[in-house]
Amino acid sequence: MSVIESATSAYFAATQSGNGATAGNDASFAANFDFSEDMYSDPAMQPYLEQYYEKAYAPMRERIAAMRETAQDPVTVTGPDGTVATELSADQYERMIPSYDKWLEMQQQFSPFDFEQQQAAMLEHAKQSVATLEANNPDSQSDVRVVFSNGDQILGYMDKAGGVAMHSGGYALQSIVQKANDMGLRGQAREDYITREGTKALSKQYPQLAVSHYSDETAPTRREFSQKWYPNHDIDQNYATALSDARENLSQQQAHYDRIQANMRDMQNFLLGLMEQDAA
Numbered sequence: 001m002s003v004i005e006s007a008t009s010a011y012f013a014a015t016q017s018g019n020g021a022t023a024g025n026d027a028s029f030a031a032n033f034d035f036s037e038d039m040y041s042d043p044a045m046q047p048y049l050e051q052y053y054e055k056a057y058a059p060m061r062e063r064i065a066a067m068r069e070t071a072q073d074p075v076t077v078t079g080p081d082g083t084v085a086t087e088l089s090a091d092q093y094e095r096m097i098p099s100y101d102k103w104l105e106m107q108q109q110f111s112p113f114d115f116e117q118q119q120a121a122m123l124e125h126a127k128q129s130v131a132t133l134e135a136n137n138p139d140s141q142s143d144v145r146v147v148f149s150n151g152d153q154i155l156g157y158m159d160k161a162g163g164v165a166m167h168s169g170g171y172a173l174q175s176i177v178q179k180a181n182d183m184g185l186r187g188q189a190r191e192d193y194i195t196r197e198g199t200k201a202l203s204k205q206y207p208q209l210a211v212s213h214y215s216d217e218t219a220p221t222r223r224e225f226s227q228k229w230y231p232n233h234d235i236d237q238n239y240a241t242a243l244s245d246a247r248e249n250l251s252q253q254q255a256h257y258d259r260i261q262a263n264m265r266d267m268q269n270f271l272l273g274l275m276e277q278d279a280a
Helices: 003-015 023-031 037-041 043-069 090-096 100-109 112-135 170-182 187-205 222-229 235-279
Strands: 076-078 084-086 144-150 153-159 164-166 210-213
Touching (some): 037 100, 043 235, 153 187, 164 170
């Protein structure tokens, strides 16, 4: 049974109770409407989707008509930052409007449901970024596990996840890290290998090489680590900027997601309204 047939059947089953179309009946009707990307390939949905297509592009067509009727030039707008933007011409607008068949093909390749899923992932990533920064403020414990140094010069360090930051000892450590990656080393085996091979390689260049080891209990705070090895680095300002940027990105991603959700609700309600009219 198609989406339309299923929805229509549910509608008539509900309205034949003798009480007419009540809110409960509408809910039953809506519950049987399969609002998903499958509707784009359902032949019974084509009349409704085509009407939605016309609705979606109506504002652009109206703008094209107005520009041509009055021989109006494209509007130029200056943003708060001084950026100047000029809208498209009527001909450019017109070229942007696909035929219904092309629009339908585009939806089947990458539908609003795909956009929603993609944006949901971006929103979740933004949330995690903020949460990670909030949990890792300058006075929280760092995840440093091994530090290679020569006097007051840091050559490189390894974190809890096995990632390696390379400084003066970059070239020597880079090849060792690549070998560890190639061997698929993880966890303690990775830490042991990079520490052992890194010590061998760096000690040839730096006779006074020092290798410091840390655990969950002994790792320095981020502030302590920064003050020792990066004395000219303003960790508080850097953290404040990073957190502000992450929160701004989260706000933008949330706004994008909310807009997609609103557009999808608008589409769902529009299609449902058309089907209810036909079923009445």
